[in-house]
Amino acid sequence: MEYATLVLEAPDRLRESADRLRHVIQLEGVTKHYPRSNRPSVEDVNVFIDKGEFVFFIGPTGAGKSTMIKLLLREEVPDKGKISVGDIDVTRLRRWKVPAYRRSIGCVFQDFRLLPNRTAAENVAFALEVIGKPRSVARRVVPEVLELVGLGGKEHRYPHELSGGEQQRVAVARAFVNRPLLLLADEPTGNLDPDTSIEIMRLLDRISRTGTTILMVTHDSNIVNQMRRRVIEIENGQIVRDQARGVYG
Amino acid sequence: MRAKYVMSEVFLGLWRNISMTVAMIITMAVSLTMLGAGLLLYNQVDVIEEYYQTNLEVVVYLEREVTQEVSDQIGADLKASPYVEQAVYESKEEAYERFKETFEDTPDLVKSVDAEVLPSAWRIKMKDIADAPKLIAEFQEREGVYQVTNQREILQQVFDILGGAQRLTLIVALVQGIAALMLVANTIQVAAYSRRREVAIMKLVGAPNWFVQAPFVLEAVFAGVIGSIFAFATLIAAKYLVIDGQFENLFSLMPPIDMQAILILLPILTGISAVISAITAWITLRFNIKV
Numbered sequence: 001m002e003y004a005t006l007v008l009e010a011p012d013r014l015r016e017s018a019d020r021l022r023h024v025i026q027l028e029g030v031t032k033h034y035p036r037s038n039r040p041s042v043e044d045v046n047v048f049i050d051k052g053e054f055v056f057f058i059g060p061t062g063a064g065k066s067t068m069i070k071l072l073l074r075e076e077v078p079d080k081g082k083i084s085v086g087d088i089d090v091t092r093l094r095r096w097k098v099p100a101y102r103r104s105i106g107c108v109f110q111d112f113r114l115l116p117n118r119t120a121a122e123n124v125a126f127a128l129e130v131i132g133k134p135r136s137v138a139r140r141v142v143p144e145v146l147e148l149v150g151l152g153g154k155e156h157r158y159p160h161e162l163s164g165g166e167q168q169r170v171a172v173a174r175a176f177v178n179r180p181l182l183l184l185a186d187e188p189t190g191n192l193d194p195d196t197s198i199e200i201m202r203l204l205d206r207i208s209r210t211g212t213t214i215l216m217v218t219h220d221s222n223i224v225n226q227m228r229r230r231v232i233e234i235e236n237g238q239i240v241r242d243q244a245r246g247v248y249g
Numbered sequence: 250m251r252a253k254y255v256m257s258e259v260f261l262g263l264w265r266n267i268s269m270t271v272a273m274i275i276t277m278a279v280s281l282t283m284l285g286a287g288l289l290l291y292n293q294v295d296v297i298e299e300y301y302q303t304n305l306e307v308v309v310y311l312e313r314e315v316t317q318e319v320s321d322q323i324g325a326d327l328k329a330s331p332y333v334e335q336a337v338y339e340s341k342e343e344a345y346e347r348f349k350e351t352f353e354d355t356p357d358l359v360k361s362v363d364a365e366v367l368p369s370a371w372r373i374k375m376k377d378i379a380d381a382p383k384l385i386a387e388f389q390e391r392e393g394v395y396q397v398t399n400q401r402e403i404l405q406q407v408f409d410i411l412g413g414a415q416r417l418t419l420i421v422a423l424v425q426g427i428a429a430l431m432l433v434a435n436t437i438q439v440a441a442y443s444r445r446r447e448v449a450i451m452k453l454v455g456a457p458n459w460f461v462q463a464p465f466v467l468e469a470v471f472a473g474v475i476g477s478i479f480a481f482a483t484l485i486a487a488k489y490l491v492i493d494g495q496f497e498n499l500f501s502l503m504p505p506i507d508m509q510a511i512l513i514l515l516p517i518l519t520g521i522s523a524v525i526s527a528i529t530a531w532i533t534l535r536f537n538i539k540v
Contacts, residue, residue, distance in 0.1 A: 012356045067403035073453075096458065099452070099456060099457045099458060100455060100457075101455070102452070102453065102454065103454070103455035105455075107453050107454075111448055113446070113449065113453070115447060115450065116446075126450070126454075126455040127450075129251065129254060130251070130254075130451050130454060130455075130456035130460060131454065131455055131456060132251060132456075132457075132460075174454070178274065178454070
């Protein structure tokens with residue numbers, strides 16, 4: 001009997017560890033409450049995301065989408081459950097190791113978050129600079145990545161000299177310049193008109209094809225419906241739908 | 250590259266908030282000046298004690314009409330006392346000579362005192378100056394003795410004054426120091442707020458914590474170092490203008506405060522203020538910039 005159990009168990013274990021290798025993001029039973037504030041909480045969330053996947057997080061305001069982003073960035077620590085990104089157990093990550101962890105994640109936000117007193121190239125170079133990359137690397141890599149996002153020739157413009165779409169391209173370039181494993185995008189098209197939004201989505205799609213996993217929070221139904229990628233819908237901190245090639249619903 | 254960035258951020262931060270920076274430097278300078286003065290006084294008490302310890306005397310002044318026999322008998326008894334190392338007789342003439350020497354700067358005073366007025370005395374070098382009260386008790390009431398004085402008691406008053414001054418400077422240093430540290434904390438908060446964009450982006454792209462915190466901590470350290478240099482300059486100026494200048498006579502009673510004692514304060518004050526400023530800034534940051 002015991003022998004049989006062992007035999008039966010072994011392949012399961014193997015499959016499990018194979019899954020672990022494949023998943024870039026794993027959230028298992030993740031719960032986070034804010035007892036003293038009405039910030040949205042999440043409740044027993046289980047999500048597994050593979051390398052190179054493009055995933056939309058949708059749901060009403062206050063559903064807990066941004067809390068998920070915060071948890072993945074290790075700005076917050078879950079009350080219960082386990083989060084791992086790549087081969088890092090984020091829930092057990094020591095404080096001093098957080099910066100190194102964040103280098104494997106790129107971030108894009110609705111409000112671009114560029115430094116106003118630095119040019120496009122300098123904004124991108126800043127991300128390299130602060131993690132101690134030599135200037136020679138920046139000189140080589142920054143023009144490349146700006147070219148990739150379609151800003152060739154505008155390297156020396158300041159953010160206020162760029163359109164919203166162009167500013168967001170700078171932000172994407174900055175997020176991508178370190179070739180992150182994972183790119184988190186929190187409503188990246190929220191401040192952009194529909195045409196510009198589609199351009200940004202094309203850019204993100206191209207980045208996703210390089211093998212970068214992209215997790216994007218959005219309220220833009222057109223984009224979700226056109227892209228036809230995996231959709232995870234959250235409501236009241238719980239996953240109510242997880243659908244490959246889904247629509248906004 | 251990164252060092253250059255940090256330094257430019259430090260000076261930008263200090264400049265952007267210049268009135269606060271100046272206030273911070275001034276309060277630090279005052280606090281450190283007081284601390285420095287306190288340390289000098291502390292040192293001075295030691296120096297004075299050491300200087301006088303070997304020179305302190307008990308003086309047995311004799312009555313003016315004392316006979317030679319009584320005086321000799323007192324001298325013999327003094328020399329026989331177990332507390333006495335050495336007893337030297339000083340005649341009226343010798344006392345007058347000493348008096349003239351001591352007050353040679355004020356000839357009017359010397360002129361006004363008759364040589365006959367000064368008493369003759371036995372000047373005694375004690376084996377241990379702490380035994381002086383026993384000796385005094387023994388000889389105070391003897392016939393022919395006018396008065397027995399212990400120089401240590403006079404010195405004790407000087408010590409009391411120095412001790413009081415020292416406590417005062419240290420209290421002022423402490424109060425000013427607290428004010429200075431509060432200003433540091435406030436400056437760092439303002440700086441962290443005005444640079445919150447950069448900080449947020451730095452944390453997002455994974456800049457190490459020390460790198461995010463370095464400009465703020467160095468701002469505080471810079472202010473602390475400048476403050477200590479001002480304090481040092483103030484102490485040097487005080488030595489030349491007050492102690493060696495205007496109040497020279499007042500201070501001539503005690504051994505001079507030597508330059509070396511002040512010079513050694515520069516690294517001490519700079520070190521103390523830099524370390525305390527850095528710690529204050531760092532603690533403030535822990536509350537203001539979360540990982």
